[in-house]
Amino acid sequence: QRVRRIYTPAVRDMKRLESLTRSPIYSHLSASIQGVPMIRSYAAQETCIRDFFRCLDEHSRVYSVMLGMNRWSAMRIECVVAGFVGFLAFSILLMHKNLPISDLSLIFAYSFTLVGSVQWIVRLSVDVMMQMTSAERVIEYIDLKPEESPNVDSVVSIAPQWPIGAIIFDNLSFRYSSTAPWVLKNISISIQPNEKIGIVGRTGAGKSSIIQSLFRMAEVDGRILIDGIDTKQIALYDLRRHVSIIPQDPVLFNDTLRINLDPFGEYSDIEIWNALDEVKLYTK
Incomplete structure (x- = not known):
């Protein structure tokens, strides 16, 4: 024993x-x-x-x-x-x-x-x-705390064409859990619409964490303003539907090409063909 x-x-x-x-x-x-x-x-x-x-x-x-x-x-x-x-x-x-x-x-x-x-x-x-x-x-x-329900309404109303692209990080801090150390500390950045910027750093410096903070993937301290609207006042479902990201590793769903291009069925075939034509992936 x-x-x-x-x-x-x-x-x-x-x-x-x-x-x-x-x-x-x-x-x-x-x-x-x-x-x-x-x-x-x-x-x-x-x-x-x-x-x-x-x-x-x-x-x-x-x-x-x-x-x-x-x-x-x-x-x-x-x-x-x-x-x-x-x-x-x-x-x-x-x-x-x-x-x-x-x-x-x-x-x-x-x-x-x-x-x-x-x-x-x-x-x-x-x-x-x-x-x-x-x-x-x-x-x-x-036992993980569930994310916000898709049925929660936003505190502020957002326009259909939102966002235009102005992003402000106001004293932003970000960490992946309440007990984990802060990955980002007191970040303040102002990005104008149509402005292209590059974030350079070694592995683990926090480049991906900045993108994840936009989608509120974990705990955020500070403010992120998109076109003057605080992302904390926007329902999580609405925020992630209006903001898109292109990852470095593309993922294809095991379904038709149309489902991969429009998984929620929100656009007509003509709109999808026009989008493919604009990015030079469709030739007549």
Whole structure:
């Protein structure tokens, strides 16, 4: 019982770490397979291999510790069972000296099976607790605060042609959860309509976070004014329907081309053809 009490919480935490370090391996492998042409065009094979080995090393470091903990528990359980068998042997020799050798052999044979049985019982109970880490992650998603309902009306009314394009970030701070650190701190930017700007920075500097703050994807402190209207006063459904983004990785739905161009069925075929003609994707 003492071995199990010490071993269970430690191996449960290591299983949680092992799951966290295994996810980057799958993500890196999936991204590398999808981006093979881009990797080869920029001759970035060595960089990708190095990043993959780094993720693999992080996972192997945690996994090796978990294997060591499993062997530690196995050795302790075997020592406990061996002590029990030794105590049983001496008790029989001292108290039952006339016991037939056949009965003695049978007792020892059943006693030795305790090594595997006890170890299997402890391992099974610990495995159940280890697998509960997956349930913990599911419960975390279940307990997430839901977004604003699409039926909520905006505090202010917006025109059908909104937005024109004037964007003001007024002392904006942004973070992904209430307990996470601020990703953006006190950002103030003024962008005029039809103005083209570029945001440059290293990976993790917060370029994507600025775009996500426009869509209110997480907690925002400060104000974002689009054509003079605070986005916090606009219903989330209306805001995201009127503001669009072109991601660097295009996504095609498994449906017709028309559904991909107009998923909500708001435009006629003539309007879609005209839009394709304007971007030079349609030739008569």
